[in-house]
Amino acid sequence: xxxxxxxxxxxxxxxxxxxxxxxxxxxxxxxxxxxxxxxxxxxxxxxxxxxxxxxxxxxxxxxxxxxxxxxxxxxxxxxxxxxxxxxxxxxxxxxxxxxxxxxxxxxxxxxxxxxxxxxxxxxxxxxxxxxxxxxxxxxxxxxxxxxxxxxxxxxxxxxxxxxxxxxxxxxxxxxxxxxxxxxxxxxxxxxxxxxxxxxxxxxxxxxxxxxxxxxxxxxxxxxxxxxxxxxxxxxxxxxxxxxxxxxxxxxxxxxxxxxxxxxxxxxxxxxxxxxxxxxxxxxxxxxxxxxxxxxxxxxxxxxxxxxxxxxxxxxxxxxxxxxxxxxxxxxxxxxxxxxxxxxxxxx
Amino acid sequence: xxxxxxxxxxxxxxxxxxxxxxxxxxxxxxxxxxxxxxxxxxxxxxxxxxxxxxxxxxxxxxxxxxxxxxxxxxxxxxxxxxxxxxxxxxxxxxxxxxxxxxxxxxxxxxxxxxxxxxxxxxxxxxxxxxxxxxxxxxxxxxxxxxxxxxxxxxxxxxxxxxxxxxxxxxxxxxxxxxxxxxxxxxxxxxxxxxxxxxxxxxxxxxxxxxxxxxxxxxxxxxxxxxxxxxxxxxxxxxxxxxxxxxxxxxxxxxxxxxxxxxxxxxxxx
Numbered sequence: 001x002x003x004x005x006x007x008x009x010x011x012x013x014x015x016x017x018x019x020x021x022x023x024x025x026x027x028x029x030x031x032x033x034x035x036x037x038x039x040x041x042x043x044x045x046x047x048x049x050x051x052x053x054x055x056x057x058x059x060x061x062x063x064x065x066x067x068x069x070x071x072x073x074x075x076x077x078x079x080x081x082x083x084x085x086x087x088x089x090x091x092x093x094x095x096x097x098x099x100x101x102x103x104x105x106x107x108x109x110x111x112x113x114x115x116x117x118x119x120x121x122x123x124x125x126x127x128x129x130x131x132x133x134x135x136x137x138x139x140x141x142x143x144x145x146x147x148x149x150x151x152x153x154x155x156x157x158x159x160x161x162x163x164x165x166x167x168x169x170x171x172x173x174x175x176x177x178x179x180x181x182x183x184x185x186x187x188x189x190x191x192x193x194x195x196x197x198x199x200x201x202x203x204x205x206x207x208x209x210x211x212x213x214x215x216x217x218x219x220x221x222x223x224x225x226x227x228x229x230x231x232x233x234x235x236x237x238x239x240x241x242x243x244x245x246x247x248x249x250x251x252x253x254x255x256x257x258x259x260x261x262x263x264x265x266x267x268x269x270x271x272x273x274x275x276x277x278x279x280x281x282x283x284x285x286x287x288x289x290x291x292x293x294x295x296x297x298x299x300x301x302x303x304x305x306x307x308x309x310x311x312x313x314x315x316x317x318x319x320x321x322x323x324x325x326x327x328x329x330x331x332x333x334x335x336x337x338x339x340x341x342x343x344x345x346x347x
Numbered sequence: 348x349x350x351x352x353x354x355x356x357x358x359x360x361x362x363x364x365x366x367x368x369x370x371x372x373x374x375x376x377x378x379x380x381x382x383x384x385x386x387x388x389x390x391x392x393x394x395x396x397x398x399x400x401x402x403x404x405x406x407x408x409x410x411x412x413x414x415x416x417x418x419x420x421x422x423x424x425x426x427x428x429x430x431x432x433x434x435x436x437x438x439x440x441x442x443x444x445x446x447x448x449x450x451x452x453x454x455x456x457x458x459x460x461x462x463x464x465x466x467x468x469x470x471x472x473x474x475x476x477x478x479x480x481x482x483x484x485x486x487x488x489x490x491x492x493x494x495x496x497x498x499x500x501x502x503x504x505x506x507x508x509x510x511x512x513x514x515x516x517x518x519x520x521x522x523x524x525x526x527x528x529x530x531x532x533x534x535x536x537x538x539x540x541x542x543x544x545x546x547x548x549x550x551x552x553x554x555x556x557x558x559x560x561x562x563x564x565x566x567x568x569x570x571x572x573x574x575x576x577x578x579x580x581x582x583x584x585x586x587x588x589x590x591x592x593x594x595x596x597x598x599x600x601x602x603x604x605x606x607x608x609x610x611x612x613x614x615x616x
Binding site: 002003004005006007008009010013014024025028029031032035037038040041042043044045046047048049051052053055056057058059060061066069086087089090091093094096097098099100102103104105163167168169170171172175176190193194197198201202205206209321323324325326327329330331333334335337338341 | 357360368382383386387389390391394397398399401402404405408409411412413415424425431432435436438439441442443458461465466468469472473474475476477479480485488497498499500501503504505506507508509510511512514515516518519520522523536537538539540541542543544545546548549550552553555556557559560563568570572603604607608611612
């Protein structure tokens with residue numbers, strides 16, 4: 001359920017980035033306050049472990065298809081929420097770069113969706129609440145499944161909300177929820193079961209790994225956690241607000257599309273030097289003597305505001321032809337650079 | 348076996364990032380910032396936009412060709428990646444059926460336009476992300492992040508993760524081979540076996556971390572990791588950044604495609 005750049009608007013993507021980055025900074029600060037040096041190599045290697053572990057697949061019961069573990073909850077159990085959050089963020093960063101899972105803008109949303117919920121809700125509020133020292137295996141299983149399921153449900157819900165808010169999809173909210181939530185319920189059940197199995201198995205061999213390491217996982221007295229959540233909430237609202245304000249003063253994305261659809265406010269008659277120069281250049285080249293440069297603002301003047309289905313210059317015939325042309329030019333540009341490189345190498 | 352493919356692909360991108368070309372030499376900070384701004388510009392187009400996105404292919408094509416990256420490697424990755432965006436996008440034609448345009452007399456609904464737009468945005472953003480890592484070494488990216496005030500602990504985490512990624516992938520690869528050599532068909536892949544396999548991998552990883560910690564201690568580790576700083580901004584970096592961002596801005600605000608298209612029509616007539 002990796003979010004993708006193509007489904008996000010700049011405002012939503014930016015807000016999620018701000019939230020995730022804020023949490024990364026907060027977690028790093030929290031860890032630094034009470035640093036256990038052993039944690040540095042352990043975090044790194046466990047990040048690599050999650051990566052390697054995701055390559056090992058298993059057959060999902062009753063379906064015959066194969067799946068792999070996500071590992072967010074497992075990391076939180078092993079490392080505590082702050083360290084686990086940094087590890088999840090690092091794994092997602094490497095995945096975004098090397099496997100292009102999602103993309104760079106969506107990375108902020110992905111860290112949020114897959115990191116915040118297991119680390120700051122599923123583990124401290126659910127798993128730790130149910131599992132006490134020397135808990136029975138069935139208790140661990142119950143806690144892990146419940147924690148993972150709730151974490152994943154919230155993650156899936158976030159994906160839905162982020163997509164809907166970005167306004168790219170036409171899926172109605174209800175249908176979208178019906179698509180996402182049940183699938184992630186099933187995934188959560190399996191992931192929770194596997195997580196519990198791993199915790200129980202590792203506990204018999206190396207109890208020190210999964211039982212509370214004094215100092216390392218000291219976390220989550222309810223107070224500091226509440227503080228985290230409140231701070232995060234405020235941060236998200238502020239950045240979201242700031243971004244959408246920014247987006248509306250410089251009409252972008254959604255706003256821009258809406259303006260385009262319903263006709264657009266006249267731009268102030270300020271002369272744009274770039275536009276002017278371009279216009280001059282165009283007069284000189286004179287391929288299109290009287291075709292005014294279609295700056296997206298200037299066009300309105302010469303055409304009677306057309307009814308909406310007909311407008312979109314991007315989809316008109318000249319847009320289509322132009323698009324193909326430009327694409328060909330880009331390819332030529334690429335070939336040109338390639339040839340230049342070869343030429344240089346031969347010299 | 349897809350596992351081997353993925354594994355070597357990872358190493359392959361790493362190899363590519365060690366080339367020495369014009370693009371590879373640009374400061375990683377600049378490349379990260381410009382790529383990010385590029386993506387912001389691309390996703391800022393409204394959902395029916397198609398043709399105005401075309402000129403934006405310039406940027407990935409520039410990285411690809413000037414960075415001497417094989418086209419096939421990138422194309423394969425872009426086609427291979429998780430289809431979540433496409434899965435969500437394919438619903439658009441079902442829900443948005445209003446006919447918006449009819450080029451050559453073929454009616455096209457808004458849903459298909461927005462679906463196509465999602466695909467194009469997807470290709471642009473995903474290929475840029477992969478190309479960024481193909482023309483920038485991962486340690487370079489980490490240093491850039493550190494210099495851009497990213498928490499040091501997180502940067503160290505990325506460096507550690509990357510260093511042991513290849514080691515642990517190798518271990519996991521051997522475990523998978525062993526499992527496959529000892530089982531037939533779908534057997535050996537039950538969740539029960541999986542839990543034991545991955546538990547063993549986990550314990551081995553933790554023990555490795557403990558050994559690494561001891562090794563670090565014996566080499567004088569006192570809780571502080573120093574990161575080599577070698578980045579220096581050069582004039583070309585600034586020119587590259589300013590040039591690309593200006594170009595994105597112009598492409599975003601002036602409909603170059605429409606202009607070219609109209610010119611072509613005029614010439615043909």
